[in-house]
Amino acid sequence: MARMTEEATAELGPDPWAAYLAGPESIPTYLTSRHAAQYRTVVDVLLATQDSSLTGMSFDEARSAVVAHLTAVLDSETARRLTDEEVFPLEARLEQLADWGVLTRWQEPARSGEDFLRRRDRYQLTPRAAALHHFWRTLGDDVEPEADIALAPRAIRERAEAFEVAVLAADYTSAANEFAQIKVQRESMARAARSWQRTLAHALAGRPEEHKQDLLWQTLSAYIAMWGEQVDVHSPAISASLDRLDARLDTGVWRACVRASMGEGAPESAVDASVERWREAWVVLRRWFDGPDSQARSLRRQLRDLVSPWARNMGILMGSAGTVSRRGDLLALATAIERAEDEDVAWQLWDVATGLFASRHLLVAAPSAEDQRLSWAEAPPAPIATRFREQGARAVAGRVSRAPSFAEGRRLSRLARQQREAGREEAIARLRARSGTRVGTWPQIDREELTVLLDLFATVTRLSRHGDGHDRTAVTEDGRWRVRLTEPEPGAVVVLDSPDGALALRDWHFEMTPA
DSSP states (O other): OOOOTTTGGGHHHHHHHHGSSOOSSSHHHHSSSSHHHHHHHHHHHHHTTTOOOSSOOHHHHHHHHHHHHHHHOHHHHHHHHHTTTTTTOHHHHHHHHTTTSSEEEEOOOSSSSSGGGSEEEEEEEEOOOOHHHHHTTGEEEEETGGGTTTTTHHHHHHHHHHHHHHHHHHHHHHHHHHHHHHHHHHHHHHHHHHHHHHHHHTTSSSSSOOOHHHHHHHHHHHHHHHHTHHHHHHHHHHHHHHHHTTTOOOOOHHHHHHHHEEEETTOOOHHHHHHHHHHHHHHHHHHHHSSTTTTHHHEEEHHHHHHHHHHHHHHHHHSSSSOOOOOHHHHHHHHHHHHHSSSSHHHHHHHHHHHOOOOEEEEOTTTTTTTTTOTTTTTTOOOOOOHHHHHOOOOOSSSSOOOOOOHHHHHHHHHHHHHHHHHHHHHHHHHTTTTTEEGGGOOOHHHHHHHHHHHHHHHHHHHHHHSSOOOOEEOTTTTTTTEOOOOOOOOOEEEEEETTTTEEEEEEEEEEEOO
């Protein structure tokens, strides 16, 4: 017997929780109704109108706006058919939205005799319905970069330094303005971080799927496009400025800043409430940027650690989710071809493995051979003799033409691979010579050294075992080298120049020894 659902037992009595907590809401009903597409179109139109008018829409304006909206996204004939009174009774839809609490309805006052002969109803979204629909429309844009927070860490650093200068100079009006901008930037960063973390939690849960992989990549791209290395570069300066100010920001300073922002005539209760909110915002700001485990750096580490599962899931999808990977077979075939005795044996292996033999032409009589204007695609099929169907095509004269030779390309490919390996070994030797020094003392590094250094830092970050203090030690995946990074002083940030650009990082003490 199927288990009875909770909704099926509604007749057993009311929910006892409803006497103490909020119950069902009627506003979101228009999103799940049978005619949800019609209701959402009406709400879309009313919400878009709020950008240019705050007086709502009349019935005729609502109908014209719906028709214009549908004409913009559909062809005119389809829009006319969908807005027919039998398919789309607008008055009934507006009445139902008003009953659900989505719309507010009122009548314009009649100022002339003609006003009594026309519809004077006007409609406007309720505040909760407008907020809900705005949230619902922007729900799919969580991972899109926001231009107003693209430079948020740098802006917070500049505003924090200006806030410090204003507090020390007792210019509380300027201090209040600077701190207000800091709060706005920090809240924008927090909104973006929450949306990214919600996306990550959904995309990393359960088995890998293609749309989840797209979400992970969009999230990582959005983070890089907005903040990138800014968190590491500016967080030490922000933290240092917050530490210097923390001892000076007593209750008197906060009250002075709040009164400068609210005016001298503000009541004490409002000032006390604002002071408490500003102090909480200060605590949250320190939690975001102060210390190695701050939220900004934790988010950066979380996005950095996303690369490995993303790559692993892509491998799983390529291997089992509709696309079978033949990488192992291809590598085995490439190894066999490379070790072949000569070119003839190599091509024989290739032909047998792929079945790409030379074409054979069957010399059979076609019924339409006399018509030279007839295309082969339009010609009737030619009869194939039983001998060909049983034995296949066999050449009775001549020699099969050889396929083009790629021996020179393979030779150049092997040479390029050997050169890359030699260049990597030389770069490792140069980095070994810099073992026991700080990164800030290094001169400009070349492209190979930058590639090896990034690989070593990624290995240490992913596989490190913390030792004394904040040192990080790990052995490379090939088991050849042991790399140790010693924690630098707070705020010690350096820039390494390379032919591919500048790399900003902390001034680590670098050690590289044989494992």
